[in-house]
Amino acid sequence: MRYLMMSKGSDTPPDEKLFTEMAAFIEEMSAAGILLATGGLDPVGIRVASKGDEITITDGPFTEAKEAVAGFALVEVRSREELLELSRRFRRIVGDGESFIHQVF
Amino acid sequence: MDAARTVDAVWKFESAKIIAGLTRLVHDVGLAEELAQDALVAALEQWPESGVPGNPGAWLMTIAKRRAIDHLRRTRRLQPLEEERRESRDPDADPDDVLRLMFLSCHPVLPTTHRVALTLRLLGGLTAGEIARAFLVTEQTVTQRIADAKRLLAAEQVAFDLPAGPELADRLSSVLGVVYLIFNEGYSATSGDDLMRPGLVHEALRLGRLLAELAPSEAEVHGLVALMEIQASRSAARTGPSGEPVQLHEQNRGRWDQLLIRRGFQAMLRARATGGTPGPYMLQAAIAVTHAQARGAAETDWARIAALYDLLVRLLPTPVVHLNRAVAVGMAHGPAAGLDLVEPLLSDPALRDYHLLPSVRGDLLERLGRHAEARVEFTRAAALTRNAAERDFLLRRADATGSGQAAGHLRPEPGTLGQAAQRFLASQDLTPATVRSYTQTLTRLRRSLGDRLPLTGLTPAHVSRVFTTTWQEAAPSTWNRHRATVRSFSAWLGGEDLAALLPRRREEPRAHTPVDNTILDELHDLPLRERTLWHLLRESGAPVTTVLALNVEDLDLDDRTASNGVSWRKHTARLLPALIAGRPSGPLFLTDRRAGPGATDVCPHTGRRRLSYERAEYLFKQASGGLTLSRLRRRAGQNSRIVINVGR
Numbered sequence: 001m002r003y004l005m006m007s008k009g010s011d012t013p014p015d016e017k018l019f020t021e022m023a024a025f026i027e028e029m030s031a032a033g034i035l036l037a038t039g040g041l042d043p044v045g046i047r048v049a050s051k052g053d054e055i056t057i058t059d060g061p062f063t064e065a066k067e068a069v070a071g072f073a074l075v076e077v078r079s080r081e082e083l084l085e086l087s088r089r090f091r092r093i094v095g096d097g098e099s100f101i102h103q104v105f
Numbered sequence: 106m107d108a109a110r111t112v113d114a115v116w117k118f119e120s121a122k123i124i125a126g127l128t129r130l131v132h133d134v135g136l137a138e139e140l141a142q143d144a145l146v147a148a149l150e151q152w153p154e155s156g157v158p159g160n161p162g163a164w165l166m167t168i169a170k171r172r173a174i175d176h177l178r179r180t181r182r183l184q185p186l187e188e189e190r191r192e193s194r195d196p197d198a199d200p201d202d203v204l205r206l207m208f209l210s211c212h213p214v215l216p217t218t219h220r221v222a223l224t225l226r227l228l229g230g231l232t233a234g235e236i237a238r239a240f241l242v243t244e245q246t247v248t249q250r251i252a253d254a255k256r257l258l259a260a261e262q263v264a265f266d267l268p269a270g271p272e273l274a275d276r277l278s279s280v281l282g283v284v285y286l287i288f289n290e291g292y293s294a295t296s297g298d299d300l301m302r303p304g305l306v307h308e309a310l311r312l313g314r315l316l317a318e319l320a321p322s323e324a325e326v327h328g329l330v331a332l333m334e335i336q337a338s339r340s341a342a343r344t345g346p347s348g349e350p351v352q353l354h355e356q357n358r359g360r361w362d363q364l365l366i367r368r369g370f371q372a373m374l375r376a377r378a379t380g381g382t383p384g385p386y387m388l389q390a391a392i393a394v395t396h397a398q399a400r401g402a403a404e405t406d407w408a409r410i411a412a413l414y415d416l417l418v419r420l421l422p423t424p425v426v427h428l429n430r431a432v433a434v435g436m437a438h439g440p441a442a443g444l445d446l447v448e449p450l451l452s453d454p455a456l457r458d459y460h461l462l463p464s465v466r467g468d469l470l471e472r473l474g475r476h477a478e479a480r481v482e483f484t485r486a487a488a489l490t491r492n493a494a495e496r497d498f499l500l501r502r503a504d505a506t507g508s509g510q511a512a513g514h515l516r517p518e519p520g521t522l523g524q525a526a527q528r529f530l531a532s533q534d535l536t537p538a539t540v541r542s543y544t545q546t547l548t549r550l551r552r553s554l555g556d557r558l559p560l561t562g563l564t565p566a567h568v569s570r571v572f573t574t575t576w577q578e579a580a581p582s583t584w585n586r587h588r589a590t591v592r593s594f595s596a597w598l599g600g601e602d603l604a605a606l607l608p609r610r611r612e613e614p615r616a617h618t619p620v621d622n623t624i625l626d627e628l629h630d631l632p633l634r635e636r637t638l639w640h641l642l643r644e645s646g647a648p649v650t651t652v653l654a655l656n657v658e659d660l661d662l663d664d665r666t667a668s669n670g671v672s673w674r675k676h677t678a679r680l681l682p683a684l685i686a687g688r689p690s691g692p693l694f695l696t697d698r699r700a701g702p703g704a705t706d707v708c709p710h711t712g713r714r715r716l717s718y719e720r721a722e723y724l725f726k727q728a729s730g731g732l733t734l735s736r737l738r739r740r741a742g743q744n745s746r747i748v749i750n751v752g753r
Binding site for chain 1: 115318
């Protein structure tokens with residue numbers, strides 16, 4: 001089963017150690033065939049809204065930096081437990097903050 | 106959250122690395138797995154209370170390594186020097202260990218089913234129960250396979266190393282074969298209710314992706330990964346709402362998984378970058394890539410696919426690849442060209458009951474406007490498939506073809522082969538034995554040609570094709586018996602002789618040709634039991650059953666006779682003492698293994714059962730290239746030579 005994990009930005013700027021650990025983690029998970037895709041998100045963003053026939057386009061940012069989703073990872077795991085173990089490791093590397101995870105159908 | 110399930114998830118992530126590291130330490134994969142399991146048990150005991158440690162993999166490895174060192178210390182007293190050397194190496198130092206483990210669990214000394222079970226167990230971290238459920242076998246079967254596999258690896262002293270040089274290609278192809286087999290078992294389940302078992306597809310993808318990281322310089326590894334990623338990308342599109350299969354050209358391409366397609370393309374680029382001549386997996390991947398690149402079925406580059414199949418068929422000349430090539434050529438260069446390639450396959454025994462052959466042929470015939478023939482082929486394909494969804498689909502195609510007659514059932518209709526065969530068997534004053542014999546022949550004809558084949562379309566060429574795919578290797582008497590049925594059937598139909606292309610075969614007398622003694626003498630390589638039996642049959646001229654019924658106590662070695670009248674000469678006399686090996690009584694010819702409990706006719710000294718006629722016949726057929734034992738019996742005036750195939 002596939003899950004999309006979205007993580008919010010953090011107050012503390014990333015340091016050298018985080019970059020190294022994260023690179024190793026991404027490499028390990030890709031090698032194991034678990035991490036299918038990952039990337040960072042520009043906090044600015046564009047909003048497209050529709051109402052009736054009308055389409056409204058607004059440029060961001062819309063929230064504070066730490067509230068915006070800063071990165072995503074699409075993973076393929078056998079079970080919910082594997083997913084949670086994976087996210088535990090991820091959070092341990094990135095430090096304080098939050099991730100949201102949804103199953104992808 | 107359930108601690109046991111967390112431990113299980115961690116285990117699945119880490120087990121391959123742990124077992125691989127330990128195997129290098131203790132040089133025995135069975136022991137390594139036991140030690141790793143000990144660590145797992147410790148985790149199950151401690152983690153619910155202490156919480157999952159920060160680096161659970163390292164935690165498990167530390168515990169397992171400690172157990173391994175304890176074990177080595179215990180055995181060190183016996184082999185101090187060697188253990189010292191082994192222990193000096195750090196188990197978690199070498200990233201190639203997991204690759205070594207993969208080569209080990211896919212080793213050619215193991216039967217394929219065992220390779221699959223062991224690979225899923227050691228590399229995938231699956232339990233025997235999980236493997237059993239995926240392959241629809243009992244858990245006990247899987248446990249047994251894994252235990253047997255470990256025993257075989259130990260008995261054959263298979264080294265925990267990376268094959269190099271010419272051995273590498275063979276060993277790698279075994280690993281790729283196991284991974285692709287797991288994939289295919291999941292992707293096109295041959296049995297069970299579902300057309301797919303996604304769990305196995307996922308396991309195979311993970312194993313393939315892992316292998317690509319571990320052996321990045323092997324083009325075929327990337328080729329296999331590309332092939333699997335692209336095939337898996339069609340998962341959602343290849344079954345319809347009620348579970349029926351949807352053919353590639355009719356699939357909704359919007360449902361293809363673009364992420365997997367892109368991963369497949371990337372793997373293909375890596376495969377190309379490593380250079381060299383494309384192997385079978387790369388070629389199959391290239392075909393899959395070509396399909397994936399087409400935005401719609403009509404835009405498929407069939408000329409390119411046909412060219413790729415031309416290359417593939419040279420590396421992988423299997424009947425199925427030949428058939429797929431015919432499909433591609435039929436699309437690229439027209440149905441007539443495709444049909445030309447299909448026709449030779451009709452006489453291939455391997456495809457005799459393969460439903461896709463008539464299905465493909467029906468498709469080509471239909472495109473050529475030969476609707477009646479196409480209908481027969483679709484109906485025949487429907488009768489051959491074991492999948493209910495596919496059968497309905499083929500019957501619908503038969504319905505839709507040409508004449509528009511309803512074909513929604515498989516009951517024989519007037520004027521068809523099926524109906525005529527039934528009436529033929531019912532209408533005559535035949536003895537039950539004749540009916541049984543005729544039924545055998547006609548059932549095969551109906552199965553191979555289809556019940557709905559109109560009698561007007563039934564030709565001697567059709568019948569000849571069925572005979573060559575079915576009874577080409579049969580004994581002349583069998584061939585002639587089936588031929589006689591066809592002749593009676595033709596006479597009853599009142600049309601042309603359907604056996605016109607079937608020559609009557611010369612039947613040799615039942616027991617005749619003695620084997621030249623000098624040839625039997627040359628068979629030093631064959632087991633003593635076989636050589637003795639064959640010489641005894643040859644020299645005594647006694648029936649096979651009589652000779653096999655001999656007991657040691659019946660024999661008078663000095664007089665060269667047995668109490669039932671069987672007598673022999675010098676060649677048998679020379680071999681008998683060694684065969685008897687001091688046994689005072691019991692069956693003379695014994696099986697290779699000890700009989701199970703409750704067996705009868707067992708030698709009281711060795712616990713082995715009397716050699717059966719079937720087994721003795723099989724052994725001689727293997728050695729002689731298909732001759733029956735009765736042909737060893739001497740008959741006056743005949744002296745032809747039979748060449749025995751010592752190589753087997």
